[in-house]
Amino acid sequence: MNIQTEQLDQSIYNFIKQVMPMTQINGNNALAPQMQQDGLTYAKQILDQYFPLSQGSHQDVCSYVIYYKQLLAFFADGSQSGLAQPKQFVALSGHKCEPSSLVLKNNGFHIEIALDRRGEQGRHDLAGINDVQVEAALMTIVNSAQSPCQRTWTSLVTGQADQHCKEFTSKDGTEYCL
Template identity: 50%
Template sequence: MTALNATELTHTHSGRSSAEVIDSFQGQRANQLLNEAKQALDKAFPLKQGSHCDVVSYFVYYQNLLAFFADGTQTGLQKPCHLIDKEGHREQPESLTLRNEQGEMAQISFKVSGSCGRSDSAHIDEISFRLV
């Protein structure tokens, strides 16, 4: 993300209030951080095919996590045992918890009306990582 000075902000976003401009930049930054977190998921909890960045929905089928893409294809985790918990309905989970052999854990939270979830194709609102 490039830095803009006040003149550039005024010129680029004329007709918008400063609050709207700030909200827009905060939203862009949040989306950028979410995309970086999805890339971290790709490294710690890879899918058999594709990237978490391209997933439009997640579905829990018994103890398996299925990831669906925009073209209708689906895949699972390379190691299905990485899925250790879900909250909510299996077709629309509220959160998923993943843990790998190195002790890395990730919690993926979904919220359609959340600050990130409303603009994310899979409605991911937050991804948090920790070591256990």
């Protein structure tokens, strides 16, 4: 096994070890409603760790936009920041000026940031983040024979999981299906 593969395996292992306990807090794989706000804070900590901004924190973002194929985060003081690693932004749904979701990728796993200022969580969040979902069946990364529509997504906010195909627009304008 080469060093790059070992680093990828370790990165995925560390991610699973950190994320999965949060998604399995209770027996029915869903967080209690009073814990969902803590779930959103936790999700933003995951974003800060695995998808850091070049300046600032996802905790303080007021809005996200796409500008020339780059994800920009805007803060209350009018400042802005891109991702520390811009290539981590891979796709979106909705309009570039007001996306309804953003897809970030790190070492083979995807995270979707669902934005909805009228949603259950989004109406209380500064940036309008309604949910952050991780591709929970990380083994689909390794198993290329599996259909993309069989991927399992788990909410870092609610702990709930479901299995479905998601379609986005890649930053270059082509279809991006997960």
